[in-house]
Amino acid sequence: MTxxxxxxxxxxxxxxxxxxxxxxxxxxxxxxxxxxAGEALILTGANGSGKSSLIxxxxxxxxxxxGHLLADGxxxxxxxxxxxxxxxxVGHQDALKLSLTVGDNLGFWATMAGRxxxxxxxxxEALAAWDLGRLSDLPARxxxxxxxxxxxxxxxxxxxxxxWLLDEPTVALDRSSIAILGDxxxxxxxxxxxxxxxxxADLPVGDGRLLSLDDHAPPPAAGMSAP
Amino acid sequence: MSGARSWVRLVRRDxxxxxxxxxxxxxxxxxxxxxxxxxxxxxxxxxxxLARIAGGVLWVAALLANLxxxxxxxAGDFEDGTLDLxxxxxxxxxxxxxxxxxxxxxxxxxxxxxxxxxxxxxxxxPGEAFGVLAASLALGTPSLSLLGxxxxxxxxxxxxxxxxxxxxxxxxxxxxxxxxxxxxxAAVMGLTVRPHLLLLGGLFAxxxxxxxxxGAAALRQAVR
Numbered sequence: 001m002t003x004x005x006x007x008x009x010x011x012x013x014x015x016x017x018x019x020x021x022x023x024x025x026x027x028x029x030x031x032x033x034x035x036x037a038g039e040a041l042i043l044t045g046a047n048g049s050g051k052s053s054l055i056x057x058x059x060x061x062x063x064x065x066x067g068h069l070l071a072d073g074x075x076x077x078x079x080x081x082x083x084x085x086x087x088x089x090v091g092h093q094d095a096l097k098l099s100l101t102v103g104d105n106l107g108f109w110a111t112m113a114g115r116x117x118x119x120x121x122x123x124x125e126a127l128a129a130w131d132l133g134r135l136s137d138l139p140a141r142x143x144x145x146x147x148x149x150x151x152x153x154x155x156x157x158x159x160x161x162x163x164w165l166l167d168e169p170t171v172a173l174d175r176s177s178i179a180i181l182g183d184x185x186x187x188x189x190x191x192x193x194x195x196x197x198x199x200x201a202d203l204p205v206g207d208g209r210l211l212s213l214d215d216h217a218p219p220p221a222a223g224m225s226a227p
Numbered sequence: 228m229s230g231a232r233s234w235v236r237l238v239r240r241d242x243x244x245x246x247x248x249x250x251x252x253x254x255x256x257x258x259x260x261x262x263x264x265x266x267x268x269x270x271x272x273x274x275x276x277l278a279r280i281a282g283g284v285l286w287v288a289a290l291l292a293n294l295x296x297x298x299x300x301x302a303g304d305f306e307d308g309t310l311d312l313x314x315x316x317x318x319x320x321x322x323x324x325x326x327x328x329x330x331x332x333x334x335x336x337x338x339x340x341x342x343x344x345x346x347x348x349x350x351x352x353p354g355e356a357f358g359v360l361a362a363s364l365a366l367g368t369p370s371l372s373l374l375g376x377x378x379x380x381x382x383x384x385x386x387x388x389x390x391x392x393x394x395x396x397x398x399x400x401x402x403x404x405x406x407x408x409x410x411x412x413a414a415v416m417g418l419t420v421r422p423h424l425l426l427l428g429g430l431f432a433x434x435x436x437x438x439x440x441x442g443a444a445a446l447r448q449a450v451r
Contacts, residue, residue, distance in 0.1 A: 059315055061450050084315050093308025099247045100240070111236040114229040114317045155312075 010073030045213030113159030241330030282411025
Protein backbone atom coordinates (compact mmCIF):
# COMPACT_ATOMS: atom_id res chain seq x y z
CA MET A 1 0.00 0.00 0.00
CA THR A 2 1.65 3.23 -1.14
CA UNK A 3 0.23 6.71 -1.39
CA UNK A 4 -3.28 7.84 -0.65
CA UNK A 5 -5.93 8.91 -3.16
CA UNK A 6 -3.38 9.16 -5.93
CA UNK A 7 -2.13 12.68 -5.10
CA UNK A 8 1.22 13.76 -6.49
CA UNK A 9 2.96 14.09 -3.13
CA UNK A 10 1.60 11.88 -0.37
CA UNK A 11 0.76 13.70 2.85
CA UNK A 12 3.56 13.67 5.43
CA UNK A 13 1.19 12.01 7.86
CA UNK A 14 -2.10 10.31 7.15
CA UNK A 15 -4.57 8.11 8.95
CA UNK A 16 -6.89 5.90 6.93
CA UNK A 17 -10.00 4.38 8.46
CA UNK A 18 -8.56 4.31 11.98
CA UNK A 19 -10.49 2.65 14.76
CA UNK A 20 -9.67 2.49 18.44
CA UNK A 21 -10.77 -0.16 20.90
CA UNK A 22 -10.29 0.43 24.63
CA UNK A 23 -11.32 -2.44 26.86
CA UNK A 24 -14.25 -3.78 24.84
CA UNK A 25 -15.56 -0.36 23.85
CA UNK A 26 -15.11 1.04 20.38
CA UNK A 27 -14.00 4.64 21.04
CA UNK A 28 -13.91 5.90 17.47
CA UNK A 29 -14.10 4.27 14.08
CA UNK A 30 -13.51 5.09 10.43
CA UNK A 31 -11.40 8.12 11.21
CA UNK A 32 -9.25 9.50 8.42
CA UNK A 33 -7.05 12.56 8.21
CA UNK A 34 -4.16 13.89 6.19
CA UNK A 35 -1.52 16.32 7.27
CA UNK A 36 1.03 18.08 5.03
CA ALA A 37 4.21 19.88 6.05
CA GLY A 38 3.45 23.06 7.97
CA GLU A 39 -0.08 22.05 8.92
CA ALA A 40 -1.67 21.67 12.34
CA LEU A 41 -4.51 19.38 13.30
CA ILE A 42 -6.60 20.25 16.34
CA LEU A 43 -8.56 17.42 17.89
CA THR A 44 -11.76 18.36 19.64
CA GLY A 45 -14.45 16.27 21.23
CA ALA A 46 -16.11 15.40 24.50
CA ASN A 47 -14.29 13.68 27.36
CA GLY A 48 -13.67 10.09 26.42
CA SER A 49 -14.10 10.68 22.71
CA GLY A 50 -10.59 9.34 22.10
CA LYS A 51 -8.42 12.45 21.66
CA SER A 52 -5.62 11.10 23.83
CA SER A 53 -5.99 7.63 22.32
CA LEU A 54 -5.66 9.03 18.80
CA ILE A 55 -2.51 10.93 19.81
CA UNK A 56 -1.03 7.81 21.39
CA UNK A 57 -1.98 5.91 18.25
CA UNK A 58 -0.19 8.43 16.04
CA UNK A 59 2.83 8.23 18.34
CA UNK A 60 2.88 4.45 17.89
CA UNK A 61 2.23 3.58 21.52
CA UNK A 62 -1.22 2.21 20.79
CA UNK A 63 -1.63 -0.02 17.73
CA UNK A 64 -4.75 0.82 15.67
CA UNK A 65 -7.60 -1.66 16.09
CA UNK A 66 -8.36 -1.09 12.43
CA GLY A 67 -6.99 1.10 9.65
CA HIS A 68 -3.52 2.35 8.81
CA LEU A 69 -1.15 5.14 9.65
CA LEU A 70 1.04 6.40 6.83
CA ALA A 71 4.10 8.62 7.02
CA ASP A 72 5.18 10.00 3.64
CA GLY A 73 2.96 7.40 2.02
CA UNK A 74 4.60 4.44 3.76
CA UNK A 75 3.05 2.31 6.46
CA UNK A 76 4.33 3.40 9.85
CA UNK A 77 4.41 -0.15 11.20
CA UNK A 78 6.98 -1.12 8.57
CA UNK A 79 9.60 1.09 10.24
CA UNK A 80 8.34 2.25 13.65
CA UNK A 81 11.83 3.38 14.77
CA UNK A 82 12.09 5.85 11.89
CA UNK A 83 8.62 7.18 12.71
CA UNK A 84 9.50 7.59 16.40
CA UNK A 85 12.65 9.51 15.48
CA UNK A 86 10.50 12.15 13.76
CA UNK A 87 8.05 12.90 16.54
CA UNK A 88 7.93 14.56 19.93
CA UNK A 89 5.18 13.67 22.38
CA VAL A 90 3.98 15.70 25.35
CA GLY A 91 1.26 13.75 27.11
CA HIS A 92 -0.97 14.42 30.11
CA GLN A 93 1.86 13.61 32.45
CA ASP A 94 4.91 15.80 32.67
CA ALA A 95 7.42 12.90 33.07
CA LEU A 96 9.52 14.86 35.57
CA LYS A 97 11.64 13.42 38.37
CA LEU A 98 10.90 15.67 41.32
CA SER A 99 14.20 15.07 43.13
CA LEU A 100 16.29 16.12 40.10
CA THR A 101 16.89 19.73 39.16
CA VAL A 102 15.07 21.47 36.34
CA GLY A 103 18.26 21.45 34.24
CA ASP A 104 18.92 17.75 34.93
CA ASN A 105 15.37 16.81 33.98
CA LEU A 106 15.59 18.52 30.63
CA GLY A 107 19.23 17.54 30.08
CA PHE A 108 18.27 13.89 30.53
CA TRP A 109 15.71 14.09 27.73
CA ALA A 110 18.18 15.98 25.53
CA THR A 111 20.67 13.12 25.96
CA MET A 112 17.99 10.48 25.40
CA ALA A 113 17.02 12.25 22.18
CA GLY A 114 20.55 11.64 20.96
CA ARG A 115 21.98 15.12 21.46
CA UNK A 116 25.69 15.09 22.10
CA UNK A 117 28.10 17.77 23.31
CA UNK A 118 25.81 20.55 22.09
CA UNK A 119 23.09 19.32 24.44
CA UNK A 120 23.99 21.63 27.32
CA UNK A 121 23.68 24.68 25.11
CA UNK A 122 20.30 23.72 23.70
CA UNK A 123 19.00 22.85 27.18
CA UNK A 124 19.81 26.36 28.40
CA GLU A 125 18.18 27.84 25.32
CA ALA A 126 15.05 25.76 25.76
CA LEU A 127 14.76 26.76 29.42
CA ALA A 128 15.22 30.41 28.49
CA ALA A 129 12.53 30.16 25.81
CA TRP A 130 10.05 29.02 28.47
CA ASP A 131 11.28 31.56 31.02
CA LEU A 132 12.70 28.82 33.27
CA GLY A 133 16.36 29.79 32.92
CA ARG A 134 16.83 31.11 36.45
CA LEU A 135 15.20 27.95 37.91
CA SER A 136 17.72 25.61 36.27
CA ASP A 137 19.31 24.48 39.55
CA LEU A 138 16.08 24.13 41.50
CA PRO A 139 14.74 20.62 42.21
CA ALA A 140 11.61 20.07 40.13
CA ARG A 141 9.51 19.40 43.22
CA UNK A 142 9.45 23.16 43.97
CA UNK A 143 7.89 24.04 40.61
CA UNK A 144 4.24 25.05 40.32
CA UNK A 145 1.91 23.02 38.09
CA UNK A 146 2.26 25.60 35.32
CA UNK A 147 6.05 25.63 35.58
CA UNK A 148 6.13 21.82 35.42
CA UNK A 149 4.02 21.97 32.28
CA UNK A 150 6.40 24.52 30.78
CA UNK A 151 9.35 22.27 31.59
CA UNK A 152 7.59 19.33 29.88
CA UNK A 153 6.90 21.49 26.82
CA UNK A 154 10.54 22.62 26.78
CA UNK A 155 11.37 19.05 25.68
CA UNK A 156 10.01 20.07 22.26
CA UNK A 157 12.98 22.39 21.85
CA UNK A 158 15.92 20.20 22.89
CA UNK A 159 15.63 17.93 19.86
CA UNK A 160 14.26 19.04 16.50
CA UNK A 161 11.33 16.85 15.56
CA UNK A 162 9.08 17.14 12.54
CA UNK A 163 5.84 16.18 14.25
CA TRP A 164 4.69 17.53 17.61
CA LEU A 165 2.01 15.53 19.41
CA LEU A 166 0.53 17.60 22.22
CA ASP A 167 -2.12 16.27 24.56
CA GLU A 168 -3.86 19.17 26.31
CA PRO A 169 -0.70 21.31 26.22
CA THR A 170 -2.37 24.39 27.71
CA VAL A 171 -3.52 22.78 30.96
CA ALA A 172 -2.21 24.83 33.90
CA LEU A 173 -0.50 27.33 31.59
CA ASP A 174 -1.01 31.06 32.20
CA ARG A 175 -1.80 33.49 29.40
CA SER A 176 1.79 34.50 28.67
CA SER A 177 2.89 30.84 28.52
CA ILE A 178 0.08 30.08 26.08
CA ALA A 179 1.39 32.95 23.97
CA ILE A 180 4.89 31.39 24.08
CA LEU A 181 3.41 28.09 22.93
CA GLY A 182 1.56 29.82 20.10
CA ASP A 183 4.75 31.56 19.04
CA UNK A 184 6.77 28.30 19.08
CA UNK A 185 4.04 26.50 17.12
CA UNK A 186 4.02 29.22 14.49
CA UNK A 187 7.82 29.02 14.09
CA UNK A 188 7.72 25.19 14.06
CA UNK A 189 5.14 25.23 11.28
CA UNK A 190 6.90 27.94 9.31
CA UNK A 191 9.93 25.63 9.24
CA UNK A 192 7.79 22.86 7.76
CA UNK A 193 6.90 21.14 11.04
CA UNK A 194 3.53 19.62 11.85
CA UNK A 195 1.49 19.44 15.01
CA UNK A 196 -1.41 17.36 16.25
CA UNK A 197 -3.05 18.75 19.39
CA UNK A 198 -5.90 17.74 21.61
CA UNK A 199 -7.50 20.63 23.39
CA UNK A 200 -10.58 22.02 25.04
CA ALA A 201 -9.30 25.57 25.30
CA ASP A 202 -8.62 27.86 22.38
CA LEU A 203 -5.08 27.35 21.22
CA PRO A 204 -3.34 30.19 19.47
CA VAL A 205 -2.66 28.26 16.26
CA GLY A 206 -4.44 30.48 13.77
CA ASP A 207 -5.41 28.34 10.81
CA GLY A 208 -5.17 24.85 12.34
CA ARG A 209 -7.63 22.37 10.91
CA LEU A 210 -10.25 21.01 13.27
CA LEU A 211 -11.05 17.33 13.60
CA SER A 212 -13.98 16.55 15.85
CA LEU A 213 -13.86 13.07 17.29
CA ASP A 214 -17.53 13.33 18.22
CA ASP A 215 -18.25 12.93 14.49
CA HIS A 216 -16.45 9.59 14.49
CA ALA A 217 -18.07 8.04 17.52
CA PRO A 218 -19.55 4.70 16.52
CA PRO A 219 -23.36 4.46 16.73
CA PRO A 220 -24.31 3.01 20.12
CA ALA A 221 -25.68 -0.22 18.67
CA ALA A 222 -22.59 -0.81 16.55
CA GLY A 223 -20.34 -0.74 19.57
CA MET A 224 -20.01 -4.49 19.88
CA SER A 225 -20.26 -5.48 16.23
CA ALA A 226 -16.95 -3.96 15.26
CA PRO A 227 -14.87 -5.76 12.63
CA MET B 228 27.89 6.99 19.83
CA SER B 229 24.71 8.62 21.05
CA GLY B 230 23.04 5.29 21.85
CA ALA B 231 25.79 4.37 24.33
CA ARG B 232 25.68 7.86 25.83
CA SER B 233 21.90 7.64 26.30
CA TRP B 234 22.26 4.22 27.91
CA VAL B 235 24.90 5.40 30.38
CA ARG B 236 22.87 8.53 31.18
CA LEU B 237 19.80 6.39 31.93
CA VAL B 238 21.82 4.12 34.25
CA ARG B 239 23.33 7.13 36.03
CA ARG B 240 19.96 8.81 36.43
CA ASP B 241 18.40 5.66 37.88
CA UNK B 242 21.27 5.15 40.31
CA UNK B 243 20.95 8.76 41.46
CA UNK B 244 17.20 8.48 41.82
CA UNK B 245 17.54 5.18 43.66
CA UNK B 246 20.08 6.59 46.10
CA UNK B 247 18.33 9.92 46.61
CA UNK B 248 15.00 8.28 47.27
CA UNK B 249 17.09 6.03 49.53
CA UNK B 250 14.22 3.89 50.59
CA UNK B 251 14.15 0.85 48.29
CA UNK B 252 17.86 0.16 47.97
CA UNK B 253 18.55 0.69 51.65
CA UNK B 254 15.47 -1.28 52.66
CA UNK B 255 16.59 -4.29 50.62
CA UNK B 256 20.03 -4.24 52.25
CA UNK B 257 18.67 -3.83 55.78
CA UNK B 258 16.19 -6.64 55.11
CA UNK B 259 19.04 -8.91 54.00
CA UNK B 260 21.06 -8.17 57.15
CA UNK B 261 18.14 -8.59 59.55
CA UNK B 262 16.76 -11.72 57.87
CA UNK B 263 20.11 -13.52 58.02
CA UNK B 264 20.77 -12.30 61.58
CA UNK B 265 17.48 -13.87 62.70
CA UNK B 266 18.68 -17.41 62.02
CA UNK B 267 21.41 -17.61 64.70
CA UNK B 268 18.91 -16.08 67.12
CA UNK B 269 16.18 -18.55 66.23
CA UNK B 270 18.32 -21.69 65.97
CA UNK B 271 20.64 -21.04 68.87
CA UNK B 272 24.42 -20.71 68.80
CA UNK B 273 25.16 -24.19 67.50
CA UNK B 274 28.15 -23.53 65.28
CA UNK B 275 28.02 -26.69 63.17
CA UNK B 276 24.33 -26.36 62.36
CA LEU B 277 24.77 -22.70 61.33
CA ALA B 278 27.75 -23.52 59.11
CA ARG B 279 25.71 -26.26 57.47
CA ILE B 280 22.76 -24.00 56.56
CA ALA B 281 24.69 -20.74 55.95
CA GLY B 282 24.72 -21.06 52.15
CA GLY B 283 20.99 -21.65 51.88
CA VAL B 284 20.12 -18.92 54.38
CA LEU B 285 22.26 -16.31 52.63
CA TRP B 286 20.85 -17.20 49.24
CA VAL B 287 17.19 -17.20 50.34
CA ALA B 288 17.70 -13.85 52.05
CA ALA B 289 19.42 -12.40 48.96
CA LEU B 290 16.58 -13.60 46.77
CA LEU B 291 13.86 -12.13 48.99
CA ALA B 292 15.77 -8.85 49.39
CA ASN B 293 15.97 -8.61 45.62
CA LEU B 294 12.24 -9.28 45.27
CA UNK B 295 11.47 -6.63 47.89
CA UNK B 296 13.17 -3.90 45.89
CA UNK B 297 11.96 -5.11 42.51
CA UNK B 298 8.34 -3.99 42.49
CA UNK B 299 9.19 -0.30 42.08
CA UNK B 300 11.69 -0.88 39.25
CA UNK B 301 9.42 0.42 36.50
CA ALA B 302 6.47 1.66 38.58
CA GLY B 303 7.77 5.22 39.10
CA ASP B 304 8.46 5.72 35.40
CA PHE B 305 5.12 4.13 34.51
CA GLU B 306 3.15 6.44 36.80
CA ASP B 307 4.77 9.74 35.84
CA GLY B 308 4.75 9.22 32.06
CA THR B 309 8.51 8.70 31.73
CA LEU B 310 7.97 5.21 30.38
CA ASP B 311 5.85 6.55 27.48
CA LEU B 312 8.70 8.80 26.47
CA UNK B 313 11.32 6.08 26.87
CA UNK B 314 9.19 3.83 24.64
CA UNK B 315 9.14 6.61 22.04
CA UNK B 316 12.83 7.40 22.37
CA UNK B 317 15.70 6.55 20.09
CA UNK B 318 17.14 3.99 22.54
CA UNK B 319 15.56 0.56 21.88
CA UNK B 320 13.26 -0.50 24.72
CA UNK B 321 15.36 -3.66 25.24
CA UNK B 322 18.33 -1.46 26.14
CA UNK B 323 16.10 0.73 28.32
CA UNK B 324 15.08 -2.38 30.26
CA UNK B 325 18.72 -3.49 30.51
CA UNK B 326 19.80 -0.04 31.74
CA UNK B 327 17.17 0.01 34.47
CA UNK B 328 18.07 -3.52 35.58
CA UNK B 329 21.77 -2.59 35.61
CA UNK B 330 21.04 0.41 37.83
CA UNK B 331 18.94 -1.80 40.09
CA UNK B 332 21.79 -4.28 40.48
CA UNK B 333 24.28 -1.49 41.20
CA UNK B 334 22.21 -0.15 44.08
CA UNK B 335 20.93 -3.47 45.50
CA UNK B 336 22.94 -6.47 44.24
CA UNK B 337 26.36 -4.90 44.63
CA UNK B 338 25.93 -3.64 48.24
CA UNK B 339 24.44 -7.03 49.10
CA UNK B 340 27.56 -8.77 47.79
CA UNK B 341 29.68 -6.51 49.97
CA UNK B 342 27.77 -7.30 53.15
CA UNK B 343 27.30 -11.02 52.44
CA UNK B 344 30.75 -12.07 53.82
CA UNK B 345 29.96 -10.31 57.10
CA UNK B 346 26.70 -12.18 57.38
CA UNK B 347 28.58 -15.36 56.42
CA UNK B 348 30.88 -14.82 59.38
CA UNK B 349 27.85 -14.35 61.61
CA UNK B 350 26.57 -17.75 60.40
CA UNK B 351 29.94 -19.39 61.08
CA UNK B 352 30.61 -20.01 57.40
CA PRO B 353 33.98 -21.81 57.10
CA GLY B 354 36.84 -19.71 55.72
CA GLU B 355 37.27 -21.73 52.52
CA ALA B 356 33.64 -21.07 51.48
CA PHE B 357 33.86 -17.23 51.41
CA GLY B 358 35.37 -17.12 47.94
CA VAL B 359 32.66 -19.39 46.56
CA LEU B 360 29.95 -17.35 48.29
CA ALA B 361 31.24 -14.20 46.60
CA ALA B 362 31.50 -15.96 43.22
CA SER B 363 28.01 -17.46 43.45
CA LEU B 364 26.49 -14.09 44.38
CA ALA B 365 28.47 -12.30 41.65
CA LEU B 366 27.01 -14.69 39.08
CA GLY B 367 23.59 -15.00 40.71
CA THR B 368 22.47 -11.53 41.79
CA PRO B 369 22.63 -10.04 38.25
CA SER B 370 20.40 -12.92 37.12
CA LEU B 371 18.00 -12.17 39.97
CA SER B 372 17.79 -8.53 38.84
CA LEU B 373 17.39 -9.48 35.17
CA LEU B 374 14.62 -12.03 35.75
CA GLY B 375 12.94 -9.90 38.39
CA UNK B 376 12.88 -7.05 35.88
CA UNK B 377 10.74 -9.14 33.53
CA UNK B 378 8.28 -9.77 36.37
CA UNK B 379 8.28 -6.09 37.39
CA UNK B 380 7.43 -5.12 33.80
CA UNK B 381 4.67 -7.73 33.59
CA UNK B 382 2.85 -6.58 36.74
CA UNK B 383 2.87 -2.86 35.76
CA UNK B 384 -0.56 -1.35 36.12
CA UNK B 385 -2.01 -4.20 38.15
CA UNK B 386 -3.34 -3.72 41.65
CA UNK B 387 -1.45 -5.53 44.40
CA UNK B 388 1.47 -5.90 42.02
CA UNK B 389 3.83 -6.90 44.84
CA UNK B 390 2.02 -10.12 45.68
CA UNK B 391 1.56 -10.96 42.02
CA UNK B 392 5.24 -10.31 41.41
CA UNK B 393 6.24 -12.75 44.16
CA UNK B 394 3.94 -15.46 42.77
CA UNK B 395 5.26 -14.87 39.28
CA UNK B 396 8.96 -14.55 39.96
CA UNK B 397 9.80 -16.79 42.92
CA UNK B 398 9.31 -20.04 40.95
CA UNK B 399 11.63 -18.65 38.26
CA UNK B 400 14.23 -17.86 40.93
CA UNK B 401 14.32 -21.50 42.07
CA UNK B 402 17.14 -22.73 39.77
CA UNK B 403 19.30 -19.81 40.86
CA UNK B 404 18.63 -20.61 44.51
CA UNK B 405 19.34 -24.31 44.02
CA UNK B 406 22.69 -23.87 42.29
CA UNK B 407 23.76 -20.84 44.32
CA UNK B 408 23.13 -22.49 47.66
CA UNK B 409 24.54 -25.79 46.39
CA UNK B 410 27.79 -24.09 45.37
CA UNK B 411 28.32 -22.65 48.86
CA UNK B 412 27.25 -25.95 50.39
CA ALA B 413 29.73 -27.88 48.27
CA ALA B 414 32.51 -25.57 49.41
CA VAL B 415 31.53 -26.12 53.05
CA MET B 416 31.57 -29.89 52.55
CA GLY B 417 34.84 -29.77 50.62
CA LEU B 418 33.25 -30.98 47.36
CA THR B 419 33.86 -29.61 43.90
CA VAL B 420 32.06 -26.30 43.26
CA ARG B 421 32.83 -25.89 39.59
CA PRO B 422 29.67 -27.45 38.09
CA HIS B 423 27.40 -25.29 40.27
CA LEU B 424 29.21 -22.11 39.31
CA LEU B 425 29.17 -23.10 35.64
CA LEU B 426 25.42 -23.63 35.81
CA LEU B 427 24.99 -20.24 37.51
CA GLY B 428 27.07 -18.70 34.74
CA GLY B 429 24.89 -20.39 32.14
CA LEU B 430 21.74 -19.08 33.79
CA PHE B 431 23.25 -15.60 33.86
CA ALA B 432 23.99 -15.77 30.12
CA UNK B 433 20.41 -16.86 29.51
CA UNK B 434 18.95 -14.12 31.71
CA UNK B 435 21.18 -11.49 30.12
CA UNK B 436 20.07 -12.34 26.60
CA UNK B 437 16.39 -13.13 27.13
CA UNK B 438 15.56 -10.90 30.10
CA UNK B 439 15.76 -7.52 28.35
CA UNK B 440 13.83 -8.84 25.33
CA UNK B 441 11.02 -10.23 27.48
CA GLY B 442 11.05 -7.12 29.67
CA ALA B 443 10.76 -4.82 26.66
CA ALA B 444 7.84 -6.85 25.29
CA ALA B 445 6.05 -6.51 28.64
CA LEU B 446 6.77 -2.75 28.77
CA ARG B 447 5.28 -2.31 25.29
CA GLN B 448 2.07 -3.89 26.55
CA ALA B 449 2.11 -1.66 29.62
CA VAL B 450 2.26 1.64 27.70
CA ARG B 451 -0.62 0.80 25.35
